[in-house]
Amino acid sequence: MPVLLIHPPAAKPCEPPPGLARLAGALAGAGITCRVWDAGLEGLLYLLRLPLPAQDTWTRRAVKNRQTNLAALRSPAIFDNSDRYSRTVKDISRVLASHAALHGAELTLADYSDNGLSPVCSRDLERAAEQPESNLFYHYFSLRLREMLARNMPRVIGFSINFLSQALTAWAMMGFLRREGCRSAIVLGGGLITSWLRRPGLPQLADGLADHLAAGPGEALLLRLAGCSEACADACLPDYSGFPLDEYFSPGRILPFSAAAGCYWAACSFCPEQAEGNPYRPLPIAAAGAQLRELVRLHKPRLLHLVDNALSPAFLKSMIENPPGAAWYGFARVTPELQDEGFCRQLRESGCVMLQLGLESGDDGVLAQLGKGITAAQSARALSALHRAGIGTYGYLLFGTPSETGESARRTLDFTAANSRYIDFLNLAVFNMPVNAADAASLATGAFYDGDLALYTGFEHPHGWGRSQVRRFLDREFKRHPAIAPILRRDPPFFTSNHAPFFIRP
Ligand code: SF4
Numbered sequence: 001m002p003v004l005l006i007h008p009p010a011a012k013p014c015e016p017p018p019g020l021a022r023l024a025g026a027l028a029g030a031g032i033t034c035r036v037w038d039a040g041l042e043g044l045l046y047l048l049r050l051p052l053p054a055q056d057t058w059t060r061r062a063v064k065n066r067q068t069n070l071a072a073l074r075s076p077a078i079f080d081n082s083d084r085y086s087r088t089v090k091d092i093s094r095v096l097a098s099h100a101a102l103h104g105a106e107l108t109l110a111d112y113s114d115n116g117l118s119p120v121c122s123r124d125l126e127r128a129a130e131q132p133e134s135n136l137f138y139h140y141f142s143l144r145l146r147e148m149l150a151r152n153m154p155r156v157i158g159f160s161i162n163f164l165s166q167a168l169t170a171w172a173m174m175g176f177l178r179r180e181g182c183r184s185a186i187v188l189g190g191g192l193i194t195s196w197l198r199r200p201g202l203p204q205l206a207d208g209l210a211d212h213l214a215a216g217p218g219e220a221l222l223l224r225l226a227g228c229s230e231a232c233a234d235a236c237l238p239d240y241s242g243f244p245l246d247e248y249f250s251p252g253r254i255l256p257f258s259a260a261a262g263c264y265w266a267a268c269s270f271c272p273e274q275a276e277g278n279p280y281r282p283l284p285i286a287a288a289g290a291q292l293r294e295l296v297r298l299h300k301p302r303l304l305h306l307v308d309n310a311l312s313p314a315f316l317k318s319m320i321e322n323p324p325g326a327a328w329y330g331f332a333r334v335t336p337e338l339q340d341e342g343f344c345r346q347l348r349e350s351g352c353v354m355l356q357l358g359l360e361s362g363d364d365g366v367l368a369q370l371g372k373g374i375t376a377a378q379s380a381r382a383l384s385a386l387h388r389a390g391i392g393t394y395g396y397l398l399f400g401t402p403s404e405t406g407e408s409a410r411r412t413l414d415f416t417a418a419n420s421r422y423i424d425f426l427n428l429a430v431f432n433m434p435v436n437a438a439d440a441a442s443l444a445t446g447a448f449y450d451g452d453l454a455l456y457t458g459f460e461h462p463h464g465w466g467r468s469q470v471r472r473f474l475d476r477e478f479k480r481h482p483a484i485a486p487i488l489r490r491d492p493p494f495f496t497s498n499h500a501p502f503f504i505r506p
Helices: 018-029 039-049 057-064 066-073 076-080 082-102 122-130 138-151 164-179 191-197 219-225 272-276 285-299 313-321 341-349 364-370 376-388 406-418 438-442 467-478 485-490
Strands: 003-006 034-037 105-107 112-114 156-160 185-189 254-257 303-311 327-332 352-360 392-399 425-430 445-447 456-459
Touching: 003 018, 018 034, 018 156, 018 219, 018 254, 034 138, 039 066, 039 082, 039 138, 039 164, 057 066, 057 082, 066 076, 066 082, 076 082, 082 105, 112 164, 122 164, 138 164, 156 164, 156 219, 164 185, 164 191, 185 191, 185 219, 191 272, 254 285, 285 303, 285 313, 303 313, 313 341, 341 352, 341 376, 352 364, 352 376, 364 406, 376 392, 376 406, 392 406, 392 467, 406 467, 425 467, 425 485
Parallel strands: 003 034, 003 156, 156 185, 254 303, 303 327, 327 352, 352 392, 392 425
Antiparallel strands: 105 112, 445 456
16 A cells, blocks of 8 residues: 555544545556545544443433444434434534544544643653553544554545644544554655644744645645656546445435535635635636546545535536536525526526525725625525525624724625525624735734644734624624524534534425
């Protein structure tokens, strides 16, 4: 086995990781044997099987029902009853949290943190590597790694790290590998590593542990390290055959797919993609469509998750012309096409069940300052057209941006209430200023939180509309509005947008 690709714990266990599938496809395309290991999924399944000392009534019930709950979550019927769904998901997460508490850690279905160590502090990552046995997942990953390496020592081991919740365990796994005398070349890649590498003033990272750190697509580097001189072919089909597709926590297979890296718009001032300068690299549209149809033919997914930052209008049109053959959802910008009900109906016929829309604000002045290229009226038209066409809408709002005031935030509240019948789900975020954002240069900035790997910086809000004012407004006014509160209550706990499409009724 020349290459082992690892997706470390912990990450939401609802679908296989698309980055590893893309890498596996590129390696397979070059004739290189590779093994993928979704340790994130397996780590949680392992914890769910372990005995747990009897505790309070809720935990005892959750432990007793854990396998039944897991089976229920993998069945479509539970999505007919949102209360039962919530109870089931919270019970599963309760078991995980109880295991973690015994190790002085916190774990849910969506997050992992170690009480003593911070993933944004390089010294704490080093500590995680020095003491791998302190990691919650140690018993599981040490067994599995020993077993895999005994069978076949890979030439290259790649870690795909996309979330902070994965970093401490990735470092613990690397520390374990080096301690065991593993001489494979270790490569770190994924979204989080890319963000760190594009961050100014990056400290030494994974020194003595990793041999290579990859920003952006890692195919070319992996191919070279695996001994293949061919340039990476973008046209390679992502390879999902090595993932346990029926073991994810979802009611049917979800296949994620990326038609483009970066963003075709790339103009929003608050956006990390923009701040990091990630280039827009779309697959040729015909190739993306052909790959989607082939993946559907091979794996028969219940749902395709298009993970692009924003699906381009040209790509959406291609989905109408050549539907992929399975239901799908993803992020899109509010464009003239989406304000046209006829177009939205065609999208629905192509299989689109839900679109995620970065609405951000209901105030035109704020939207202009953010560089969104949309107005509140256009957003309202798109929400209405999508709703009438039978496509679910998942809206994203952003509060506390430098140009927002209390008055403009209240305009967002009015906008949301006025369009509430067209909004199925809502995500509310308080603005975090990326360390390398252009806006940061003109504002008084300070530490956002401790850690030399922090991706955000604190800033003094120019209108006094700081995080505490924003939070108070959200808690006391926005979330309590009678038209908005029911939308927020609908949000699937932990899995949020990943499971939201299963609740959409055409
Ligand atoms: S559309 Fe989305 S991904 Fe693109 S620049 Fe704006 S916020 Fe970023």
